[in-house]
Amino acid sequence: MDRIPILKLGDALLVTIQVDMHDRLAAALEEDLTERIAATGAKGVLIDISSLGIVDSFIGRMLDTVAAVSRMLGADTVVVGMRPAVAITLVELGLELKGVRTALNVERGMALIGRWLEDGDGDERDGPAAGDANDGDGG
Amino acid sequence: MATGDDAARGTAVLAIGSSDDVVRVRQEVRSRAVAAGLGIVDQTKIVTAASELARNTLIHGGGGTVRVESVSQGVRRGVRLTFEDHGPGIPDINQALKDGFTTGGGLGLGLGGSKRLSNEFEIDSAPGRGTRVTIARWK
Amino acid sequence: MAQNGSGGLAQTVAEHQDEILSEWLALQVSGGALQSGRIKEAELRTQCRTFLDLLRDGLEQGGTDPEAPAFGRAKEVLAEVSRSRGMQGFTPTETAAFVFSLKRPMFNALNRTIEAAAGEGGGAVRAASAATARDTWDVTLLLDQLGLHAMEVFMKAREDIIARQGREISELSTPVVKLWDGVLALPLIGTLDSERTQVVMESLLQTIVDQSAEIAIIDITGVPTVDTLTAQHLLKTVAAARLMGADCIVSGIRPQIAQTMVHLGVELDVTSKATLADAFRVALTRIGRAVVKAPRAEAAAPVAARRR
């Protein structure tokens, strides 16, 4: 079975989801990411979903789980590039991914991870408060 | 509701027996939604609902089929989907429709969510007989 | 001559098609169909001929039930004619006349079958009369149904125009403006119904992507009332923006609105500020900018300095 590649960039892991994922592929990504975080000691995970035409409850739950698991392993996750129509649909579906941090695009996501790395060793679960507009619990 | 021209535009029946089939259902529904002239948000809503219901058919219903119809009513156009399985059925439909109710360790959002994402929603299920869910989204 | 239901009807139409067509056209022309100048005679003739051909096919294959698939093509052409008339600004009466003015030529054609039977003696005349009476009734029902179909399509076309104009107006009336690099504002004015909120929401979210904006200020100073549904829409917009990686600030919630919302049990679980200016200040801080005083002579505009 094919898998989605995970790139390592400094202290961060980078995943770009480019295919219409079937459920097994999504489940495999969740496992692979967990393994790689543990193996590399990465402090940040960036998941780019700008190519995804939909996010349903399965993929949504995968994103939630990855964020929760990586937090336990000392890494923060940011999901970037969600399209407007996908976001509107996801809210209507009832999934708000409250535990997942988000950014507009890869560049902004990497900047966010950069700031987390600057501010601490990743054990600071809430991340920096000021200037970090997109915390799930921010505002 | 459905008029004579439904027949002219044709229907497709797809089998749902694996998670690859769920992907195929999404693709078929997407192309029908585009052909019916649905906007990007409406497309995303019906494809997401289709993904949820196809997965329910696969996981809870033990596999089944979906009938994908391009429909019209006067000058309105849309897509109608009928998911059908001969699985265990749903004993309490109202309960199953509630957000958060699941018997399979899911999020319990699929059924209620796909109702919110559709313009028409109909469910027919009885223990031992199986389940049929029909949804439609209009332009 | 066999006069069995629509078999006979189809045959009658086929035999008298040319007369029916020219009578039908003449009736429409004398009824003023061409007067508005919206349609040329040649076009009308083509529409009539096409429809009559398909109607005859329908009668041959599908009897007189307008729901039969055999009438599918005829109905499509009829829908096309009605739709284009709806778009071109024809009145409902003018549009309905297309189908209804076909009745008389059809009745005349049916009556001719009685005249034809006259040469064959009294029994034949009686049989032909009975068949004609039945056929006349069937044609009436069929054309009435088709007429209703035509009106439905016509009305829908008009509704679509109205809906489109409504959307265009609400797009026009809700401009998303850029306040600063990465900061958008959406000044809402007027009543927010579901339809409009939807349009607003989509255009805001799309602008967020287009301009890579991190913060959007939704200003509702100009909104007279906020009901539960509107509040929910606002909340959904905020939630969707967050999923995309942007933050929303709601500003300009008037005291009465705040009160109503609390009474309704809707609390806007978002950052909110009294005025657009307050919200803008918060937005600037969040993107790491601050407004500082500068000597007037040097700069007319406030200077924004980087935080670090």
Ligand SMILES: Nc1ncnc2c1ncn2[C@@H]1O[C@H](COP(=O)(O)OP(=O)(O)OP(=O)(O)O)[C@@H](O)[C@H]1O
């Ligand atoms: N086709 C079906 N056959 C039998 N039971 C079904 C079917 N579809 C849904 N159900 C029942 O309804 C419940 C709710 O379905 P719903 O899709 O809302 O949640 P879920 O599938 O459990 O989780 P998810 O949020 O991942 O979709 C299911 O747990 C299951 O018990």
Ligand SMILES: [Mg+2]
């Ligand atoms: Mg489900």
